[in-house]
Amino acid sequence: MANPRYGLAEKLDRDTLIEMYRQMYLLRRFEERSAQQYGLQKIGGFCHLYIGQEAVAVGTEAALNDDDYVITAYRDHGQILARGTPPGPVMAELFGKATGVAGGKGGSMHLFDIPRHFYGGWGIVGAQIPLALGTAFASHYRDDKRVTVCYFGEAAVNQGAFHEALNMAALWKVPAIFICENNRYGMGTPIKVSSAEVEVWKRGSAHNIPGEPVDGMDALAMYDAVKRAADRARAGEGPTLLEARTYRFRGHSMSDPAVYRTRDEVETERKNDPIPKLRDYMTKKKLAKDADFTAIEEQVEKDVDGSVKFADESPWPEPSQLYADIYVDPIRRGESK
Numbered sequence: 001m002a003n004p005r006y007g008l009a010e011k012l013d014r015d016t017l018i019e020m021y022r023q024m025y026l027l028r029r030f031e032e033r034s035a036q037q038y039g040l041q042k043i044g045g046f047c048h049l050y051i052g053q054e055a056v057a058v059g060t061e062a063a064l065n066d067d068d069y070v071i072t073a074y075r076d077h078g079q080i081l082a083r084g085t086p087p088g089p090v091m092a093e094l095f096g097k098a099t100g101v102a103g104g105k106g107g108s109m110h111l112f113d114i115p116r117h118f119y120g121g122w123g124i125v126g127a128q129i130p131l132a133l134g135t136a137f138a139s140h141y142r143d144d145k146r147v148t149v150c151y152f153g154e155a156a157v158n159q160g161a162f163h164e165a166l167n168m169a170a171l172w173k174v175p176a177i178f179i180c181e182n183n184r185y186g187m188g189t190p191i192k193v194s195s196a197e198v199e200v201w202k203r204g205s206a207h208n209i210p211g212e213p214v215d216g217m218d219a220l221a222m223y224d225a226v227k228r229a230a231d232r233a234r235a236g237e238g239p240t241l242l243e244a245r246t247y248r249f250r251g252h253s254m255s256d257p258a259v260y261r262t263r264d265e266v267e268t269e270r271k272n273d274p275i276p277k278l279r280d281y282m283t284k285k286k287l288a289k290d291a292d293f294t295a296i297e298e299q300v301e302k303d304v305d306g307s308v309k310f311a312d313e314s315p316w317p318e319p320s321q322l323y324a325d326i327y328v329d330p331i332r333r334g335e336s337k
Contacts, residue, residue, distance in 0.1 A: 008227045009220035012062070014287045020058050020219055021282065022296050024275045027054040027078040029304045030087055034077065034094060037308065038254050043094045047108045050078035052217075052249035055274035056181055057082040059222025060149060063230055069135040071119040071128045072151035074109035075181075079151060080121070085113045087307035097314035103325065104317045126156035129178070133165040136174035136239070147233045148176045149226070154243075155186025157200055166207040166241070175233035177226060178209075178241045181216065187252045188260040204241035216246030217274045220281065247272070 012020075031049045038047050050057070053075075061082040064070070072079050080090055085101060093100025094108050102112050102121075111121040119135065122128040132150030139146040156162055157180060169176050180200045184191055191198050204211035210232075215221040222244060229240035247269040251258035258266075282288045 004215075004218070004221070006220040007224040009059075009223040012220075012223065016062060017278070017282055017287055018292070018296070020062055020223075021275075021278055021288075021293070022300065023058045023061070023082050024054045024219065024278060025297055026087065026300050026303065027057065027081055028275060029300055030081060030090070030307070031077060033304050033308060034091070035250070035254065037091075037094070037311075042311075043108065044096060045107050045109070046074070047094070047254045048075040048252065049248070049250045049254070050075055052269070052273070053181060053183060053246045054078055055219040055222055055278075056151075056179070056216045056244045056246055059219035060179065060226045062219070062223045063227035064147065064149065067117060068146050068230075069117050069119060069132070069139070069148040070151075071132045071135070071148070072121065073125065073128055073153060073156070074121065074123050075153070076111045076121045077108070080111045080113055080118050083113065083116050083118045085111075085116060085118065087303055088310035091307040091311040092314045095311040095314070096316070097311055098317040098321075099310070099314040103321065105321075105325070126152060126159040126161045128152065129156065129161050129165045132176060132178070133169050133174065136169065136176035137172060140172060140174045145234045146175065147230050148174075149179060150176060151179050151181055153186060154180055154182040154184070154191050154200055155189070155194065156180075157203060158195060163207070166204065166209055166239070169239040170207045170209045173236065173238035175236075176239040177229045177233060178204075178239060179226075180241070180243045181246055182243050183246050183248045185248075185252065185260070188256070188258070190260075199243070201241055201243035209239050209241050211241035211243065213243045213245055216244030217272045217277070219274055219278050 031051045035049060037043050057079045070083055089099055089101045093102055093106060093111060096104045096107060098104050102110055109123045120128060129150055129152055132148050136148035182200055186194060201211035201213050214225040225242050232240060279293060
């Protein structure tokens with residue numbers, strides 16, 4: 001079989017690819033430890049794992065600038081780690097500790113890192129899409145050349161918010177990249193049961209937005225597609241809709257046994273695991289050896305162990321903080337100056 005062609009990704013240097021592999025492995029191990037800690041009842045509420053979808057976030061981040069905006073839904077652990085947030089505060093947030101990225105009050109579904117321009121972590125399906133339009137419009141208004149990436153699942157694209165946001169984004173030509181992570185199932189519902197048009201990328205045509213399907217199990221394919229979309233957005237040519245075709249190896253959440261799909265289907269998809277795929281590419285290109293991968297993996301294991309230790313030893317939020325950071329009153333703040 002001929003090797004795939006990766007377009008702009010074929011120009012990536014060794015250091016970038018090494019970092020992409022490190023991030024992919026970090027996301028995988030962090031999520032596996034999260035599942036373990038959930039089983040130990042250290043994580044409460046819902047917990048949606050990203051295992052299998054790592055190539056989407058890592059390939060996307062490699063194509064973005066540090067000051068670009070990122071916003072997403074509740075399957076957000078991998079995306080915030082790919083943005084560069086250290087694993088300790090992320091694990092602490094899952095534990096509900098005061099050292100978490102949202103002070104322990106957001107939990108798994110509401111991760112935030114404002115200094116890194118990561119704006120969620122939203123629990124309502126599709127609610128983040130109009131918000132992404134807002135940050136993209138701000139960039140358009142200020143002409144600051146920053147791009148907004150908005151992630152959502154395929155179950156969100158039948159909502160009015162999706163179409164309203166895409167219509168306005170196209171009308172104003174805002175610098176946005178809408179990335180649908182199509183993992184085939186909205187909770188337990190296959191997309192073919194809920195959608196008349198199952199090829200999500202085609203929906204951009206209704207709003208005059210260019211789109212394309214992307215192999216969401218391949219970090220390099222994601223990089224190529226997102227980099228082209230980002231270059232287009234920064235040039236003032238407007239938004240792009242990408243359909244990242246991916247697969248989650250676990251259920252919708254920790255409470256989902258995923259009985260709606262067969263073991264054979266999952267095992268078949270596991271053969272398309274994005275992590276060994278990137279490793280094989282780097283090995284064939286002679287960009288890394290087994291010893292390099294071993295060193296990366298050992299360091300990641302220490303980092304993830306450290307994140308659990310950090311979360312375990314962190315304090316709980318003080319009761320006095322219950323209502324802190326709930327409301328913002330900038331008008332009154334301005335009057336007091």
